[in-house]
Amino acid sequence: MSKDVFVFIEQRDNVLQKVGIELLGKARELADDLGQNVVAMLLGENIKDEAKVLISHGADRVIYVEDPMLKEYATEPYAKATYEIIKDNDPEIVIYGATSIGRDLAPRLAARIHTGLTADCTKLEIDPESKNLLMTRPAFGGNLMATILCEDFRPQMATVRPGVMQSLDNDASRKGEIVEKKVEFKPEDMNIKIREILKIESKKKDITEANILVSGGRGMGGPEGFQPLEKLAKVLGAEVSSSRAAVDAGWITKDHQVGQTGKTVRPEVYFAMGISGAIQHLAGMEESDLIIAVNKTEDAPIFGVADLGIVGDVNAIVPKLTDAIEKEKAAKAEI
Template sequence: MDINAYKGVWVFAEQREGVLQKVSLELLGKGRELAETLGVSVTAVLLGDQVKDLAQELIYFGADEVLLAEDAMLKLYSTEPYTKVFSRLVKERKPEIVLFGATALGRDLAPRVSARVHTGLTADCTSLDIDEETKNLLQTRPAFGGNIMATIICPDFRPQMSTVRPGVMIKLERDESRQGEIITCPTDLEPADMNVEIIEVVKETKEKINIEDASVLVSGGRGLSNKENFVILDGLAKQLKGIVSGSRAVVDAGWIERDRQVGQTGKTVRPGLYVACGISGAIQHLAGMEESDYIVAINKNASAPIFDVADLGIIGDVNKIVPALEEALKQAKLKEA
């Protein structure tokens, strides 16, 4: 393989029902950074049906060009049609880096594309950089249960492919002055490529909590002792206009729903304020919240690792301090009124 024949950074622009997923815009921001280091362009790959209007948005968020493939068979995600179209584009145009969001869709598509084009794939990356000497992509992810951070390279094959969790990277500001090229690509799909027939799409009816989008998170851990005590976080979150989240330990214990879990096996968040209540700060949890703008930690153990990343630490019984904070905020609001 002549790896020098491969140029450019690609981002899979995931869309669902004509709506671009936030992780795709985040990856365009990171792709822009990587491309500038390498001196190459950023390409967004957009697959779907009647999604052309989204192509210009991708340019506004950092793409230099958009490869647009539209077909009725791409309207709803199905593994084989998406894999066939994306793999063919990779083989024809030879990008050196391809990034996918680590969503349910991205985690299904990325490994199949990597197998078709005979290259490697690093999953769930938390950091991406370029090696100054070799120009290889440095793909960093937690390993061995999150106890170490491993940096992985793919020196002998191209493209270098990664999936990246939503919320890890920062999207660029939307810039309507940006110019770019939209290239329409044939899909070459045949009826036989639809090897699975989608009979019906059933949407989840319960209200979905997106803690990744919250500006304030009040997060609880095992230090709250039991599910009944965990409820005290609701009052503090209400005063701060935030959302309650938790560590893996409380999710496993059934104190809170899994879609509110912060950490390596949960979600990566970066709110303006993160209040860690009774969370010791295991590396798996820190990996999901240490990029928060301001971190307040409450823990009775003065040597808890959470204090190493906290901007403000409060040592004491979380079950007494949280209600006291809630009451103090109520009184402050009454005085303002």
């Protein structure tokens, strides 16, 4: 009988990726609803020492596989090892991050296991009556939210966007089981040859990692409207993000987009500048600790979620706000 909630944990250079820790938090919630355990799947080379971190973040058990072939992510070796773990343990649910790795790995496993997969989920919960997993994701270009069930096959599988789920606090006192899974790899399991690994250092932080976001929308008027936002972000030590309207208009690149069809963010402070607040955008930022909105339309939906709202011309307010913050910082520096 299928049981337990399994989480595929990503690592790069033996550094656990944040999305896996986030998924453990959601897995803990799902497993508690089912009266089951959380099991983390960890693959890599010399990766065992990281297993304790997963226990402290909500896992009851960690199954790890170590092999030189798993040092860098490659589809076939990772698919083989993960398939062996799933086949041996018959989990009720398996969740992956909706990252480049998760989006490559999860569909292949769904095909091998002969089960369904719901991609890019923004919400997961247990149906109190059927105990099936309710997997919710944007559909029809983000204009509709669809809840999908996998009633007849196990495990129920989903990929979840980074930044959507809330990780649990590190609890070093938690106890759990750490188990090594032996997988026999053959040379033919590596069907590619990694010739070189290029790492690009980016000066800009991923918006899902930022503590403060200055986000612009259609109200910025054009790509030149984002220049004042860049100045404000620099003063605040923030990153610039945007609504879908600005991305679709070509004013800013897709990796800055917040919302159902973009990224889900949880910064400490979120500035919504010239953003009306369509439901698709709100779904990606409404969990921010403090939301400050500026919009010329008094009844804009963004004010419904904002902690502080200013009705006015964003192109006039942003430069004044930037100047005020600069003066305040300068005054403090003199003290």
